[in-house]
Amino acid sequence: MSTTYQSTNKVGILGGGQLGRMLIQSGIDFNVPFKVLDPDKHAPCSSIAEFVHGKLKDLDTVLDFGKDCDVITIEIEHVNTEALKTLESQGKRVYPQPSVIELIQDKRKQKQFYSASGIPTAPFTLVDNLEDVKRKVTTFPIVNKLGKEGYDGRGVQILRSSADLQKAFDAPGLLEELIDFDKEIAVIVARTSSGEIKSFPAVEMVFHPEQNLVEYLFSPAQISDHVRNEAERIAHTVIQKLNMVGLLAVEMFVTKTGEVLVNEIAPRPHNSGHQTIEANVTSQYEQHLRAILGLPLGDTSITRPSAMVNLLGEPGHEGIARYEGFADVLALSGVHVHLYGKQLTKPFRKMGHVTIADPDPIELKRKVQLVKNTLKVVS
Structure with a gap:
């Protein structure tokens, strides 16, 4: 015998952009109540759900936001995972899990995960800063990716010759073979x-x-x-x-x-x-x-x-x-x-x-x- 569905679980979304907007539009069919947190008071979700104006990476803001949510999810990875871990320990269902979000927040950890898990990916080398890039580049062209904070194409540079080395990121990242x-x-x-x-x-x-x-x-x-x-x-x-x-x-x-x-x-x-x-x-x-x-x-x-x-x-x-x-x-x-x-x-x-x-x-x-x-x- 199947369990009875009751649409009382409030879903909290960290991020109020277009992905959250379309998630809410879909959830209307299931009578799902939503609550949204976003740093932009005019975010796309601001007028279609319970809305909180605040920073996604602020510990106290995220903790307070999640108090009355039953399930918490994301529409962007740049969120405070420590707050999500605390909410998870308090019995909130946080999906994707905070540990997954942390891994995906860092492209270096992503690539190491693929390698350790036997998942095919382009050959790569970790780098710590611009000088490390210059030391470790052995061939061109090559791709330089920023470890953290890259989004929608930002944080990726193709270095086609030594003249492009000045474009490399002076921060932890990786060098990756440019796949043909x-x-x-x-x-x-x-x-x-x-x-x-x-x-x-x-x-x-x-x-x-x-x-x-x-x-x-x-x-x-x-x-x-x-x-x-x-x-x-x-x-x-x-x-x-x-x-x-x-x-x-x-x-x-x-x-x-x-x-x-x-x-x-x-x-x-x-x-x-x-x-x-x-x-x-x-x-x-x-x-x-x-x-x-x-x-x-x-x-x-x-x-x-x-x-x-x-x-x-x-x-x-x-x-x-x-x-x-x-x-x-x-x-x-x-x-x-x-x-x-x-x-x-x-x-x-x-x-x-x-x-x-x-x-x-x-x-x-x-x-x-x-x-x-x-x-x-x-x-």
Whole structure:
């Protein structure tokens, strides 16, 4: 006999950005009450849930925030994990677990975890500062990553020659072999406290050439069955090795020889899963809620091929956001626009995304370019 569901568990979200906003929108269907903490009093979640204005890394602020929450989760990794450990010791369910968040806060620890767990990843060397980078670089090009605080492409530098060494980070980080990859893909996987695991079909990502963030993606990825199975196997292995509860995005390189290597992971809803709202049976946001609330995981099947285009602030524009070409894009069949409730735009700020569904791959790619060239965020 199944237990009775009662939607009285208050879910606290550390971070009030667009990921939290879409998580709340999904949770409305389950009558889930939400409470949100964010340092921006105008954050996207501020008007749609119980909202607390405060710093995510302040110990006392996070402790006070979590007092009346039953379950606590995150939409950004830059949070105070000591406070979360204390809340966990007080009986709060904190998912992902604080230990997982701590590991993922530091790319150095991430890479060491992959190595110790037998998870394929690009060869790397740890570095302590700029001088250490200069001593340890033996070949170019090479990737220099900041250990902590990197986000949305920040904290990554490609050093193409000795002249680029001045761009290296003067802080703890790592040097990583620049992979000559064929594709960049992502698999989103979820796990419950009882150990149930389900993953979404892999998507293929295209990154902005300068900003190192996803510009658009296609679902499903156009990859071989071998690569698809290996990517799914790796994603399941990672979340099992972490013993993590919640949703995990696993970004991977596919090399020209068909090898699959983990690049980075994120323990939360992710940019590479936005299209699941319209194009999968269960969205990544609903799946995350199912996982952290102890509910059965949903069907991850694709209902129709799709693409997702990130809507970024235009270069040279900063101020009150206006959306050029909005009506033109809405007139296209299979298109759904998500705006994130951000009043102010600035260059390359994530202001929304567009999901495009079409069974014809050629037509899907045509619509992606049409959306990219038509819908602009200006001031």
